[in-house]
Amino acid sequence: MSDPFGQIGQFLLNLLIGWGLEAGLAAFLLKLAGAAALGIGALFSTFLLIWGERKLLARLQDRLGPNRLGPFGILQTVGDFAKLVTKEIIIPSGADKVVFLLAPMLVVMSVVGAWAVIPFAPGFIGTDINVGVLYIVSVGGIGILGIMLAGWASNNKYSLLGAFRAVAQLVSYEVPMVLVLLVPVMLTGSMGLGAIVEAQSPIPYVVLAPLAALLFYISSLAENGRAPFDLMEAESEIATGFNIEYTALMFGMFFVAEFLHAFAVSALMATLFLGGWRGPGAEAYPLLGLVYFFIKTSIVWFSIIWVRMSLPRVRIDQMLALNWKLLTPVALSVVVVTAVAEKLAPAAPLGRALVLLGANGLVLVIAVLGLAAYGRTRRERPVFGPAGTGAPASPSIQASAR
Amino acid sequence: MLEQWIFIGLLLPVGLLLPAVAIGLNWVLGPKKPNPLKRSTYECGIETVGETWIQFKVQYYIFALIFVVFDVEAVFLYPWAAAYDKLPLYMVLEGILFILILAAGLVYAWRKGALEWV
Numbered sequence: 001m002s003d004p005f006g007q008i009g010q011f012l013l014n015l016l017i018g019w020g021l022e023a024g025l026a027a028f029l030l031k032l033a034g035a036a037a038l039g040i041g042a043l044f045s046t047f048l049l050i051w052g053e054r055k056l057l058a059r060l061q062d063r064l065g066p067n068r069l070g071p072f073g074i075l076q077t078v079g080d081f082a083k084l085v086t087k088e089i090i091i092p093s094g095a096d097k098v099v100f101l102l103a104p105m106l107v108v109m110s111v112v113g114a115w116a117v118i119p120f121a122p123g124f125i126g127t128d129i130n131v132g133v134l135y136i137v138s139v140g141g142i143g144i145l146g147i148m149l150a151g152w153a154s155n156n157k158y159s160l161l162g163a164f165r166a167v168a169q170l171v172s173y174e175v176p177m178v179l180v181l182l183v184p185v186m187l188t189g190s191m192g193l194g195a196i197v198e199a200q201s202p203i204p205y206v207v208l209a210p211l212a213a214l215l216f217y218i219s220s221l222a223e224n225g226r227a228p229f230d231l232m233e234a235e236s237e238i239a240t241g242f243n244i245e246y247t248a249l250m251f252g253m254f255f256v257a258e259f260l261h262a263f264a265v266s267a268l269m270a271t272l273f274l275g276g277w278r279g280p281g282a283e284a285y286p287l288l289g290l291v292y293f294f295i296k297t298s299i300v301w302f303s304i305i306w307v308r309m310s311l312p313r314v315r316i317d318q319m320l321a322l323n324w325k326l327l328t329p330v331a332l333s334v335v336v337v338t339a340v341a342e343k344l345a346p347a348a349p350l351g352r353a354l355v356l357l358g359a360n361g362l363v364l365v366i367a368v369l370g371l372a373a374y375g376r377t378r379r380e381r382p383v384f385g386p387a388g389t390g391a392p393a394s395p396s397i398q399a400s401a402r
Numbered sequence: 403m404l405e406q407w408i409f410i411g412l413l414l415p416v417g418l419l420l421p422a423v424a425i426g427l428n429w430v431l432g433p434k435k436p437n438p439l440k441r442s443t444y445e446c447g448i449e450t451v452g453e454t455w456i457q458f459k460v461q462y463y464i465f466a467l468i469f470v471v472f473d474v475e476a477v478f479l480y481p482w483a484a485a486y487d488k489l490p491l492y493m494v495l496e497g498i499l500f501i502l503i504l505a506a507g508l509v510y511a512w513r514k515g516a517l518e519w520v
Contacts, residue, residue, distance in 0.1 A: 035412035093441040105421040112417035127409035178476040189487040249428040317519030
C-alpha cells in the first residue's frame with residue numbers, strides 16, 4: 001500500500017517481460033501505454049470538465065444549466081460531441097490548407113503535453129524531468145503558435161485580428177509568468193515539479209510567496225484566454241476571433257483545448273504553490289495524495305470559473321498596460337526581494353516564513369501605492385463642452401467625469 | 403536522463419494524433435458538399451474586400467520584440483534560480499544586477515512610449 005503506483009508499474013513491466021518481450025522493449029511499451037492513457041484520459045476528462053463548467057456557469061447566473069441528457073445533464077457534452085462529429089468540415093477558400101488543419105491539433109497537443117510533468121501523487125507522475133517548469137512554459141508556447149497559425153491560415157480579417165490580439169496577449173502575459181515561476185524554483189533549488197512538491201513539506205509556497213502565487217494566477221488566467229482576458233475571442237468585437245472559420249470538430253478542438261487548459265493551469269497552480277498532493281497522511285497513503293491533489297486543483301478551477309463569471313472584459317490597452325506596467329515590474333521586484341530575503345532568512349521554517357512574508361508585504365504595499373498614484377493621474381481626463389460652442393462644461397459634468 | 407524524455411517524446415505525438423483521429427472521424431462521418439458560397443470568407447454578410455494578409459499594426463510587433471528580450475533573459479535566469487541554494491550571497495547579488503539591467507530595459511521601453519497602445 002505504500003507505493004501502489006510503483007507496484008502497478010512493476011506488475012505491468014513483469015507481465016510484459018513474462019510474455020517474452022525484451023526488458024528494454026517492455027519498458028518502452030509501458031511508457032507508450034502510459035502516454036496514451038494520459039493523453040486519452042486528459043481528452044476524455046474534458047467531457048466532464050465542459051459539463052462541470054457549464055453547470056457552474058449556469059448556477060452562478062441563477063440558471064439550471066444542462067439538465068436533459070443523463071443524470072444532471074452529465075451526458076450533454078457527449079451529445080454535443082455527437083453533433084459536432086457529424087457536421088461538415090468547411091475549409092474556406094483561400095485558406096492555407098495544411099496550416100489550417102494543423103493548428104487545432106497543435107493547440108490540443110500543447111495542453112495535453114503539459115500534463116506530462118504534473119505529479120498527481122507520490123510516484124504517480126508522467127515523467128519527472130529536471131527542467132519541468134521550463135518544459136511547461138515552452139509547451140505552452142506551442143499553443144500560442146497554434147492560435148497564431150489558426151488565425152493566419154483562415155484568410156479572414158477578423159480571425160487575423162483575433163490572432164494578433166492573442167499573440168499580443170499571450171506573449172505579454174508569459175513574461176510575468178516566467179518571471180514568477182523563478183520564485184518556486186529558487187525556493188526549491190530545482191526545476192523538477194516532483195522536487196518542488198517535495199520541498200513544500202511544512203509550508204506550501206502560497207504562504208512563502210503569496211505575491212508570486214497571485215501573479216501566476218492572474219497571468220495564467222490571461223494565458224488561458226478566459227474572461228476578463230478573453231480579448232482574442234471577444235464575440236462582440238471581432239465575431240469570435242481566431243477560430244471564426246473553423247467548423248465541426250475542428251472548432252470543437254479549440255474548445256477542448258481551452259477547457260482542458262483551464263484545468264491544467266489549476267493543476268499547475270496547485271502543484272507549484274498549494275503543495276500538490278501534500279496533505280496529512282499523503283506520505284503513507286499515496287491514494288490520499290491523489291485525492292488532495294484533485295481537491296486543490298478543483299478549488300483553483302472553481303475560482304477561475306468564478307472570476308470568469310464575475311468580471312467584465314478589459315480593453316486591449318488596459319490589458320497590455322496591466323501586464324507591462326504593473327505585473328512585470330512587480331514580478332521583477334518579487335524575484336529580487338525573494339532572492340535577497342531567502343538568503344538573509346533563518347533556516348527555521350517559522351522565521352523563514354515570516355521574513356519572506358514581510359518581504360512580500362513590502363512589495364505589495366509599494367505596488368498598491370504606485371497603483372493608487374497611477375489611478376489618480378489617469379482619472380484626470382479632458383472635459384469637452386457641447387459640440388461647436390467651445391463652451392466649458394458645467395461643474396456637474398466635470399464631477400461625474402472624475 | 404534521456405530515458406525521462408522518452409515519455410514526452412511519446413506523449414506529444416499522442417497529443418497530436420488523438421485530435422487528428424477525432425478530426426479524421428469527423429471527415430468520415432460528416433457530409434462533404436462544398437460550394438463556393440459555403441467556402442467564402444465569413445466576415446459580416448457582405449463579400450470580403452481586399453487582401454487579408456496585409457501589413458498590420460506595428461504595435462503588435464513592438465510588444466513581441468519586448469517579449470523576446472524578456473524571454474531570452476528569463477532563460478538565463480533559470481539556471482541561476484535552480485542553483486540558488488548553492489550560491490554565495492555575492493553571486494545572488496550578481497543575478498540581481500542582471501535583473502536590474504532587465505528592469506532598466508523595461509523603464510527605457512516605457513519612457514520611449516513603446517508600452518502605450520495607440
